[in-house]
Amino acid sequence: xxxxxxxxxxxxxxxxxxxxxxxxxxxxxxxxxxxxxxxxxxxxxxxxxxxxxxxxxxxxxxxxxxxxxxxxxxxxxxxxxxxxxxxxxxxxxxxxxxxxxxxxxxxxxxxxxxxxxxxxxxxxxxxxxxxxxxxxxxxxxxxxxxxxxxxxxxxxxxxxxxxxxxxxxxx
Numbered sequence: 001x002x003x004x005x006x007x008x009x010x011x012x013x014x015x016x017x018x019x020x021x022x023x024x025x026x027x028x029x030x031x032x033x034x035x036x037x038x039x040x041x042x043x044x045x046x047x048x049x050x051x052x053x054x055x056x057x058x059x060x061x062x063x064x065x066x067x068x069x070x071x072x073x074x075x076x077x078x079x080x081x082x083x084x085x086x087x088x089x090x091x092x093x094x095x096x097x098x099x100x101x102x103x104x105x106x107x108x109x110x111x112x113x114x115x116x117x118x119x120x121x122x123x124x125x126x127x128x129x130x131x132x133x134x135x136x137x138x139x140x141x142x143x144x145x146x147x148x149x150x151x152x153x154x155x156x157x158x159x160x161x162x163x164x165x166x167x168x169x170x171x
Contacts, residue, residue, distance in 0.1 A: 003044025006086040013043055013051040015085055016093065017079035018060060021070035023097050025104050029067040034101060039092045103109045112154045114147035121147045135162050
């Protein structure tokens with residue numbers, strides 16, 4: 001039976017994994033990485049898993065808390081061989097990568113954390129634009145439950161809160 005897709009060899013799967021990881025701005029969750037790499041119908045789950053494991057063992061990919069990231073060694077190796085991937089596979093991967101890259105960049109630009117103090121709970125919120133901080137707020141709230149709710153809301157709609165605060169202060 002003929003296999004579908006362009007990627008069939010383990011080496012090609014490894015190159016595709018490195019290709020994807022090199023284009024992400026940070027650590028990616030395992031499930032997200034799998035979805036991005038399995039963009040070609042020729043890749044099976046078990047082959048993908050074996051290849052990822054071999055890349056980790058070989059020092060090309062680092063398994064971190066929260067997912068995977070390419071190492072310096074992996075980036076160098078990918079740079080040398082990724083042009084061997086079929087153009088159609090690279091294009092499809094790039095299309096799938098775009099929204100993930102954007103989400104990762106946005107998430108990295110937003111900080112929301114809290115710290116328990118003697119006076120209650122201090123929440124710190126900030127958002128940057130890649131060049132510097134646009135807003136930085138720090139205030140005391142009633143408790144940890146409220147702090148977590150504030151953090152959740154800020155992460156979800158940081159841009160909206162920034163605009164509302166700027167508008168209120170500009171009146």
